Amino acid sequence: MESHLGEHERTLFGRQMRIPGVGEVGQLKIKSARILVVGAGGLGSPAAMYLAAAGVMTLGVADPDEVELSNLHRQILHGFDTLGLPKTISAAEALSEINPGIRIALHPEGAKPETISELLSRYDLVLDGTDNFATRYLIADACVLAQKPLVHGSVLRHEGQVGVFLPKCGCYRCVYPMMPDPASVPTCAESGVFGATCGVIGSWMASEALAIVLGQRTQSRLQIVDVAGGTAKVLQIKPDVHCPLCGSNPTIQSIRSERYQPTTCPAPMMNDVPLEVSVEQARDLLQSDNPPLLIDVREPDEYAHCRIAHAKLIPMASVPERLSEIPQNRPLLVHCHHGGRSLRVTQFLRSKGYKMATNVKGGIDAWSLKIDPQVPRY
Ligand SMILES: [Zn+2]
Structure with missing residues (x-):
């Protein structure tokens, strides 16, 4: 580390050296x-x-x-x-x-x-x-x-x-x-x-x-x-x-x-699966004959607090390493607390070829408000 400040430097940096925690020692750290x-x-x-x-x-x-x-x-x-x-x-x-x-x-x-x-x-x-x-x-x-x-x-x-x-x-x-x-x-x-x-x-x-x-x-x-x-x-x-x-x-x-690699945007392709659905649409899809797999990307403590029935917990950070657990050929609904994390995961999944991945807008909070008040809010 530099061990010396000249007179010129003492004048030049005098005003910041006066700040508590800086002084001569701090100025030498900055210099080095x-x-x-x-x-x-x-x-x-x-x-x-x-x-x-x-x-x-x-x-x-x-x-x-x-x-x-x-x-x-x-x-x-x-x-x-x-x-x-x-x-x-x-x-x-x-x-x-x-x-x-x-x-x-x-x-x-x-x-x-x-x-x-x-x-x-x-x-x-x-x-x-x-x-x-x-x-x-x-x-x-x-x-x-x-x-x-x-x-x-x-x-x-x-x-x-x-x-x-x-x-x-x-x-x-x-x-x-x-x-x-x-x-x-x-x-x-x-x-x-x-x-x-x-x-x-x-x-x-x-x-x-x-x-x-x-x-x-x-x-x-x-x-x-x-x-x-x-x-x-x-x-x-x-x-x-x-x-x-x-x-x-x-x-x-x-x-x-x-x-x-700077990811280039994939060419637009025909994809009838919407990127996002409302909680009402999500409920209808989940009650249909061909229900999508519901993936909850929140953290385990959030999941322990409340969950939507049959949701599979895969916290956002672990999605990349757990792709093998997510089927490519089945519609997917992804949700989190308010819909932000799950939208990112949905986009990530689509970039990995999961064309049937869809985000649940509003997340479990909207679900609790509009679909099932038994699910506690937080
Ligand atoms: Zn880290």
């Missing part, structure tokens, strides 16, 4: 930290700028893209003078302006399955501000396998998330076990986003990164920020024993590139 920022875009821009300004002296920037005009309203690392340049070079120029002595390592190949392990080995901490699921899951998996802390950020319209995932404290897949079908999730490009919202989330990512460097984080957690509503809530994350990555019996033990 080696931080990788993946994605020099809307989130990576403010995150990298605040880290550089805080005195981080070794910063990696990984991004394979070039600066485009449509980036500039939110990607404030870049400007009109760097249009067309690789984002890594544009970022290095801007960051060197903020912190002249900083060492910027450029990784214009971005995050790739073939090289990510070697890339992570050079850093203490990773910030993920990428905008596609394949890369997000790649980084999340590689961080767990390499035992590196990860700060994750994402933003959509007025909402964003900041995740802190510390080794052995619960990972991204403990919260989101499966990569969703990209076709099911709108992107920033489709939905629109304010640059300022990216600024909120990216700055928050930098704050969390500094807190980790200073040893002020001991638990994984996910912050969900609604800029329009003016709210933020914090979910404490606990390691999930069923997690396919960090659980007791993990199915993901190495980085295999086929797992992170």
Whole structure:
């Protein structure tokens, strides 16, 4: 670790060194930290700028893209003078302006399955501000396998998330076990986003990164920020024993590139089976001559509290490894508490060829309200 601060640095960082928990020791930790920022875009821009300004002296920037005009309203690392340049070079120029002595390592190949392990080995901490699921899951998996802390950020319209995932404290897949079908999730490009919202989330990512460097984080957690509503809530994350990555019996033990292929949307095909049905329709289907298999993807403690008759419990996180228990040739109804988890599972099952998988809108809560009041609500 760096062992000395010069007079210039004491002045430069004096205001943050006054914060309890920082001081000279903390500033030296910041100075010594080696931080990788993946994605020099809307989130990576403010995150990298605040880290550089805080005195981080070794910063990696990984991004394979070039600066485009449509980036500039939110990607404030870049400007009109760097249009067309690789984002890594544009970022290095801007960051060197903020912190002249900083060492910027450029990784214009971005995050790739073939090289990510070697890339992570050079850093203490990773910030993920990428905008596609394949890369997000790649980084999340590689961080767990390499035992590196990860700060994750994402933003959509007025909402964003900041995740802190510390080794052995619960990972991204403990919260989101499966990569969703990209076709099911709108992107920033489709939905629109304010640059300022990216600024909120990216700055928050930098704050969390500094807190980790200073040893002020001991638990994984996910912050969900609604800029329009003016709210933020914090979910404490606990390691999930069923997690396919960090659980007791993990199915993901190495980085295999086929797992992170950007999934292209399958060609539309004739499929008369609706993606979702109401609880009334679900009841009629379950009472028909050819009843679907009802799959409950909630957790065992929720199932113990209340259940719909004949439902088969397969908690969401364990679905990928228990596919053999789910018949391909039979209609399936998938439900959870309110219909969110089960919709994701339904989409996952469809991506695996289960064309007759259907979500129950509203979940067991709607079932309790509209079909069977004997089923307790919670
Ligand atoms: Zn996990």
